[in-house]
Amino acid sequence: MPSTTNPVVRSVTLLAREERRHPVGVPSQPNRDIGFASVFLRIENTKEENTILTIKNVEIRNASDGTVQAFSRPPQEIHSIPEEIRLTPLANAEIGFHFTNKTGYLGQDKVRAVVTYQIGEQVSVVMSDPVEVNRH
Numbered sequence: 001m002p003s004t005t006n007p008v009v010r011s012v013t014l015l016a017r018e019e020r021r022h023p024v025g026v027p028s029q030p031n032r033d034i035g036f037a038s039v040f041l042r043i044e045n046t047k048e049e050n051t052i053l054t055i056k057n058v059e060i061r062n063a064s065d066g067t068v069q070a071f072s073r074p075p076q077e078i079h080s081i082p083e084e085i086r087l088t089p090l091a092n093a094e095i096g097f098h099f100t101n102k103t104g105y106l107g108q109d110k111v112r113a114v115v116t117y118q119i120g121e122q123v124s125v126v127m128s129d130p131v132e133v134n135r136h
Helices: none
Strands: 009-018 035-044 051-062 083-087 092-101 111-119 122-127
Touching (some): 009 051, 035 111, 051 092, 083 092
Antiparallel strands (some): 009 035, 051 111, 111 122
16 A cells, blocks of 8 residues: 555555464464464655664554554564664665464454554554455
């Protein structure tokens, strides 16, 4: 989804899945992660100067009422939030954030990713399109 307020964030894509069944051949683990969300940002610096974009927050929300889903970042996650991204002139980048939880998704609603970012003093919010949770 292109951002009309700032040309730097071009799109936000969300992949959402829930795995309530145990994988075949894997022993049952009572406290395993069952909710998974991957958020991908496509970023473009259309300026002929360096730009610093700071990802302030990434949330997964129900599409209908905006209820925040309870997700956390795996400890081995490379990127942290807030995440400062330095873009060289006319550069393109894609960055991914991965989230998990032990409860799955609340409700049967579609969900969307909501990303808050800052460029200079301007704070903006961009959202993914609503997506169905892929449930197994």
